[in-house]
Amino acid sequence: MSDEPLAIAVDAAPGGAGRLVRCRLCGRPLTGAGSRRTGLGPTCDAKLHPPAPDIRTRRHEVAQDPLPGLDGAAG
Template sequence: MDAQAAPLPGSEPVSGRRVLCRMCGQPLRDRASRLWGLGPDCRRKLAVRSAPAPARHEVDQDALPGL
């Protein structure tokens, strides 16, 4: 392997422009964070806050009068 190998795509900021986290405003340093627009800590916080949808259950109801 060459010691002067090119960096991986997405490992450096594009044209020196800083990309900031949409949630906290910190600079994003890795490719996955820039793709999501969120840093790893903010993605983790959102994953904790998002809860699964409650299970659906049928309820026995009386028929409406007149139908």
């Protein structure tokens, strides 16, 4: 194993010059701190991790017969 650190601080570069970090998917230069940490730009991150589908759009009303024994009379 090497003695290199597992995570590199990309926000604080020595000498004020930032290290060029490129997107792992498309190769474009990354400018945002969050994108530089993950290694993916916002567009490529959205391609790999799409938002969850909204289940409310899949619900629909179903015509249903009343349950036996429930004729609407209060007991």
